[in-house]
Amino acid sequence: MGKGIVKELETIVGAENVTDEEFELIAYSRDWSYDGPLKPDIIVTPGSTEEVSAVMKLANKTQTPVCARGGGTTTTGMALPREGGIVLDLNRMGRIEEIDEDAMAVTMQAGITVYRMIKFIEKRGWKIPLKPKFGSGVSMAGWASFNGVGAGGSLYGRVTDMLLGLEVVLPTGEIVTTGSASFKGAKQFCRYQGTGPDLTGLFLNTFGTMGVITGITLRVYRKPETEGFIGYGFETAEDAQEGIRILTEANISYGINLYDEEMCKIAGLPIPAPWVVHMYAEGWKEEVDFRVRKGRELLEKAGIGEERPKAIPFWYGVEGMSSRLIPPMRTACVGGFHPLGITAAVFHAYNRVGEEYNLRRGMVWWVINNYANIFPIYVYNEETELDVMIKAAHDLRAEWSDLGCTPDFPGPNPDITDRIVPEYLAFYTKVKKTLDPNHIMHRGMSPRVAY
Amino acid sequence: MKFEMLEPYHRWIWNCQSCSTCQKGPQNVFSPAGPTPDRICPSYDKYPRLTYSAQGRILAARAFLEGTLEVTDSFVASLYECTLCGSCGPERMGRSSCSVHRQQVPIFRALRTDLVKMGKAPTEPYKKVAASIEKSANRFGTAKAKRTQWLPEGMALPEKAETLYFPGCVATFKSPEIARSTAKLLNRGGVEFAVLGEEEWCCGNPLSASGQQDAFEPVVQHNVSAIMGTGANRVMTSCACCYNVLKFRYPEVAGDLDFEVVHTTEVLAGLIDEGKLKPEKSLSRTLTYQDPCHLTRVNAPEVSLFEEPRKVIQSIPGISFTEMEGNGMFTQCCGRNPYELPELSLHTGLNRIKDAQAAGADTLVTSCAFCNWSLGRAAKSLGTDMQVMDVTTLLIQAMGL
Numbered sequence: 045m046g047k048g049i050v051k052e053l054e055t056i057v058g059a060e061n062v063t064d065e066e067f068e069l070i071a072y073s074r075d076w077s078y079d080g081p082l083k084p085d086i087i088v089t090p091g092s093t094e095e096v097s098a099v100m101k102l103a104n105k106t107q108t109p110v111c112a113r114g115g116g117t118t119t120t121g122m123a124l125p126r127e128g129g130i131v132l133d134l135n136r137m138g139r140i141e142e143i144d145e146d147a148m149a150v151t152m153q154a155g156i157t158v159y160r161m162i163k164f165i166e167k168r169g170w171k172i173p174l175k176p177k178f179g180s181g182v183s184m185a186g187w188a189s190f191n192g193v194g195a196g197g198s199l200y201g202r203v204t205d206m207l208l209g210l211e212v213v214l215p216t217g218e219i220v221t222t223g224s225a226s227f228k229g230a231k232q233f234c235r236y237q238g239t240g241p242d243l244t245g246l247f248l249n250t251f252g253t254m255g256v257i258t259g260i261t262l263r264v265y266r267k268p269e270t271e272g273f274i275g276y277g278f279e280t281a282e283d284a285q286e287g288i289r290i291l292t293e294a295n296i297s298y299g300i301n302l303y304d305e306e307m308c309k310i311a312g313l314p315i316p317a318p319w320v321v322h323m324y325a326e327g328w329k330e331e332v333d334f335r336v337r338k339g340r341e342l343l344e345k346a347g348i349g350e351e352r353p354k355a356i357p358f359w360y361g362v363e364g365m366s367s368r369l370i371p372p373m374r375t376a377c378v379g380g381f382h383p384l385g386i387t388a389a390v391f392h393a394y395n396r397v398g399e400e401y402n403l404r405r406g407m408v409w410w411v412i413n414n415y416a417n418i419f420p421i422y423v424y425n426e427e428t429e430l431d432v433m434i435k436a437a438h439d440l441r442a443e444w445s446d447l448g449c450t451p452d453f454p455g456p457n458p459d460i461t462d463r464i465v466p467e468y469l470a471f472y473t474k475v476k477k478t479l480d481p482n483h484i485m486h487r488g489m490s491p492r493v494a495y
Numbered sequence: 496m497k498f499e500m501l502e503p504y505h506r507w508i509w510n511c512q513s514c515s516t517c518q519k520g521p522q523n524v525f526s527p528a529g530p531t532p533d534r535i536c537p538s539y540d541k542y543p544r545l546t547y548s549a550q551g552r553i554l555a556a557r558a559f560l561e562g563t564l565e566v567t568d569s570f571v572a573s574l575y576e577c578t579l580c581g582s583c584g585p586e587r588m589g590r591s592s593c594s595v596h597r598q599q600v601p602i603f604r605a606l607r608t609d610l611v612k613m614g615k616a617p618t619e620p621y622k623k624v625a626a627s628i629e630k631s632a633n634r635f636g637t638a639k640a641k642r643t644q645w646l647p648e649g650m651a652l653p654e655k656a657e658t659l660y661f662p663g664c665v666a667t668f669k670s671p672e673i674a675r676s677t678a679k680l681l682n683r684g685g686v687e688f689a690v691l692g693e694e695e696w697c698c699g700n701p702l703s704a705s706g707q708q709d710a711f712e713p714v715v716q717h718n719v720s721a722i723m724g725t726g727a728n729r730v731m732t733s734c735a736c737c738y739n740v741l742k743f744r745y746p747e748v749a750g751d752l753d754f755e756v757v758h759t760t761e762v763l764a765g766l767i768d769e770g771k772l773k774p775e776k777s778l779s780r781t782l783t784y785q786d787p788c789h790l791t792r793v794n795a796p797e798v799s800l801f802e803e804p805r806k807v808i809q810s811i812p813g814i815s816f817t818e819m820e821g822n823g824m825f826t827q828c829c830g831r832n833p834y835e836l837p838e839l840s841l842h843t844g845l846n847r848i849k850d851a852q853a854a855g856a857d858t859l860v861t862s863c864a865f866c867n868w869s870l871g872r873a874a875k876s877l878g879t880d881m882q883v884m885d886v887t888t889l890l891i892q893a894m895g896l
Binding site for chain 2: 063065066067068070071072073074075076081087089115116117133135136157159160162163166175177179180181182357369371372374375426427
């Protein structure tokens with residue numbers, strides 16, 4: 045990549061915010077996945093939406109690949125530049141713009157970390173419904189673009205279900221605001237309104253392939269009066285599946301998750317049973333008491349599990365999952381979504397693949413409304429078992445696809461393009477080519493589009 | 496190029512999962528341990544690129560071991576833009592939240608040592624400090640003869656005593672009121688102590704921290720021999736860096752020490768407990784306390800000194816004590832190196848002064864001469880009324896000495 049583009053970028057964002065030094069490129073050559081090293085040619089750290097826009101216009105004009113990066117905490121290599129070019133590090137854009145108590149909404153620059161935003165609003169008596177568990181660097185842009193989850197998902201869904209609107213820089217450099225603020229004179233207070241279809245959704249679950257998210261407005265909620273929690277132990281995956289089905293169908297919980305015994309060990313949680321289901325409730329005290337009591341009643345009546353008082357909430361036990369392991373062992377995660385009714389089958393497939401490749405493993409699920417989000421962990425030695433783990437991940441993805449699961453991330457690895465229905469892929473291709481005519485954004489991501 | 500010091504850390508380096516936990520906080524806000532501070536790494540806070548985080552530096556270390564990266568001057572400069580405060584690897588709820596398991600500081604010291612051996616490091620300010628130490632046995636290049644100028648007038652000290660007071664360069668030359676106060680407090684508490692005087696050399700921390708191991712080792716040998724000559728079985732330091740290096744780095748060079756290393760606050764807290772020091776003068780101040788990183792997080796958790804300084808402060812009548820965001824294991828760096836890293840030190844110190852203001856304090860107390868220097872400089876630069884002082888000078892006021 046020529047020095048000319050570096051000079052132009054320096055003019056846009058300042059020389060101190062551009063570098064192409066080798067040791068700096070190496071610092072950006074990995075993310076939390078098993079992928080890499082994949083180096084960019086240039087690193088740019090913009091400080092404003094206008095700077096992002098100018099960078100995108102230049103990149104589009106010169107057909108330079110761009111990879112937007114927040115915390116770099118994706119698990120399948122989506123923060124890595126697969127064909128060099130520019131890495132756009134958004135971490136300088138970390139300001140809360142406004143907490144609008146009338147609209148019950150918070151607007152922020154998208155480079156802010158999720159936990160920093162939560163800490164900010166909680167100090168003011170507000171919350172978002174999800175309690176995510178991840179590293180401190182996860183940015184709001186990243187969390188929104190992979191449509192993250194957390195405790196609270198069984199009632200509230202995923203992060204984008206509470207998202208009111210976005211500010212996005214398109215691959216061609218235009219700045220667009222979606223949501224109610226797309227109507228002249230209106231602030232950001234609702235997502236769906238009479239200005240046409242939900243174009244916010246174009247940028248969610250995309251990992252930056254459709255543009256760079258620079259601003260986010262989220263719905264906020266008052267902190268509840270109290271919270272409740274119960275933990276139940278089960279002897280088999282089938283019983284645990286029935287347990288989460290009962291709780292989900294009853295619509296009494298705020299959050300539900302499920303772990304196997306091995307996951308408890310990896311995550312540092314007590315191990316009260318081979319399978320553990322957690323149910324969370326929140327709200328007014330009488331309401332929480334009722335929900336917790338009802339959950340107990342329903343599970344007792346089904347006669348498939350026993351309450352385990354030693355169970356503790358997920359976010360209490362896990363403080364850096366990989367830090368529980370003795371180096372050089374580390375973890376990889378290949379997630380997905382599935383209907384609740386195949387939970388046990390999904391586990392058995394995962395277990396079978398892990399056994400075949402002799403990998404230590406553990407699994408946790410979040411229930412999201414009516415379905416499940418799986419976080420399967422394989423433990424491996426990067427120096428000696430990386431290839432084995434990657435093969436296992438590919439096999440697992442294939443087995444799960446056959447069962448009717450969908451992938452959670454549209455990442456590069458494993459590529460899932462050939463599993464997408466052709467008509468949908470053609471439609472996606474049209475949209476992608478319209479927004480990103482020179483194919484500069486996050487090259488190599490699934491679904492892969494032929495230009 | 497050989498990275499002999501770095502190589503033993505291979506498995507830790509490979510275990511960095513690029514999870515970003517070392518860059519900025521807070522960590523898991525839902526933990527029962529509560530949210531951690533918003534800032535984690537002072538270097539990343541000043542220069543917000545991965546290169547200036549533990550993650551970026553460890554990836555560079557890995558590339559060196561893999562032979563895929565050449566050492567450049569700009570890399571060396573970036574590597575030294577780190578105060579080794581250890582904030583990138585704190586423990587919470589009894590364990591590290593990072594897969595490098597608190598090995599970051601040892602890795603950076605090892606890499607610096609290798610680079611020095613190759614003739615590629617350290618940076619100029621560290622070289623100048625080393626030259627001063629070689630010439631005058633202190634970091635400021637001040638004449639050795641001035642080592643005891645801080646001694647309170649008329650105070651006579653024995654040549655040998657069970658306790659040896661090691662004030663260190665900063666409390667001797669930069670902030671002699673700290674050494675003077677300490678001496679008066681020991682005297683009042685009935686603790687007989689000796690000092691090394693001109694035989695006290697810099698503890699060697701600037702050499703150890705910058706990887707100048709060949710210059711560090713003779714300093715260790717000299718100081719250990721001088722200390723042994725006094726017959727002391729206990730060495731007390733004013734500075735957290737002296738404490739850390741004497742307690743943990745010296746045995747790496749000189750083997751097991753025949754003396755215990757303690758910090759001033761441990762001794763003072765003991766004297767207060769025993770009723771030998773009774774601060775009776777009421778001080779109407781709202782105080783907060785800066786935990787020095789090298790008394791807390793950088794040390795092994797079992798020797799972290801959280802309670803002793805607070806005990807000393809809270810023994811003073813009339814004061815109102817408030818904690819800053821970021822204390823104990825999650826303390827935030829003071830900036831540490833006003834000379835070697837002037838910009839980073841000022842940026843970091845300013846952040847800490849603002850933390851003290853946010854806590855509602857009018858006085859920021861610390862128990863490290865380096866913190867006192869760095870924070871005092873930042874407060875002056877900000878033009879604030881915030882008073883920065885060492886715990887000993889505070890206690891002296893409360894004792895009316």
